[in-house]
Amino acid sequence: MRNIKLVIEYDGSRYDGWQKQQGNPKSITIQDKIESVLSKMENEQIQLIGAARTEAGVHAYNQIANFNTNTDMKLYEIKHYLNRFLPRDIAVLEVSEVPERFHSSFNAKAFRYEYKISMGEVPSVFERKYNYYSFHKLDSLKMRQAAKHFIGKHDLKAFSDNKRMKKSTERTIHKLDIYSDINEIVITIEADDFWPNMARIIAGTLMEVGAGNMEPDFIKEVIDSKDREIAGPTAEARGLFLQEVIY
Missing domain, CATH: 3.30.70.660 (Pseudouridine synthase I, catalytic domain, C-terminal subdomain)
Structure with missing residues (x-):
């Protein structure tokens, strides 16, 4: 199992914040969009962990997130895949592999x-x-x-x-x-x-x-x-x- 870290930029204007909202099927969040693309990438269910829970309408230059995956794809292939299928108001700037225990939220100082x-x-x-x-x-x-x-x-x-x-x-x-x-x-x-x-x-x-x-x-x-x-x-x-x- 690999632990992959993302550096993400987004325009939050049309989103209901970073975090997906359980019980609100009409909400559109940054996490929802990225998880959806990642899950289709290798046909596996992906849970994305974000460092900061930005609110509805808030933007990000450098949001950090990580996820666990079994994919054999190279890092540049993951980056290209995400940027190909994500909406134009979300961009993945960097993709890197990090230690198993890295947690984008808990490790933030x-x-x-x-x-x-x-x-x-x-x-x-x-x-x-x-x-x-x-x-x-x-x-x-x-x-x-x-x-x-x-x-x-x-x-x-x-x-x-x-x-x-x-x-x-x-x-x-x-x-x-x-x-x-x-x-x-x-x-x-x-x-x-x-x-x-x-x-x-x-x-x-x-x-x-x-x-x-x-x-x-x-x-x-x-x-x-x-x-x-x-x-x-x-x-x-x-x-x-x-x-x-x-x-």
Whole structure:
């Protein structure tokens, strides 16, 4: 039995996220699409394990996944087969063979996401699927000041939409960088783990600071409160990209 690792890029615009949804036959997910092609490749049932469970509408530059197979196909043949039969909005960038115990999710040490915001005078027709458009100029300096409060290990319950979340809501944010120019702001967040919507709520809260609706130092109070109602809105999915999984 071989353990095969994939590096995958996808446009999440028309998908219901990465993970297949049991009991919802109408859902279309990235995992569903790739598993379907893999299962036909050698007529065997394939279970694909993804590193990050990106949400509906979220994109990825470098999603990592692995699967077990009995195929004798060469790695380049697997790559060519997948890219031939997958939809054009999903691409397999790399295929490699890894040790039997490699698990794309459990072995991951950190995840890096980026959130893209456009602020041009007129929204770009071509970027509308991949950037959030802000009708207000955002103050990137204040956003950077606010970002400092996230660094380190915190209970980030205020940035979870799941009120019944039973697992620990403590996370360690390693980096939170904000790049800006006249027309764009890019928020990059690296943490040991993310739960659904966490990156988007952090981005939405930072945008509230940039818009002048929240002071930078108020972020500390939001974190300490553990109250989702005090944090900012959940930013739209289209601006979020999984940039890298770190092992």
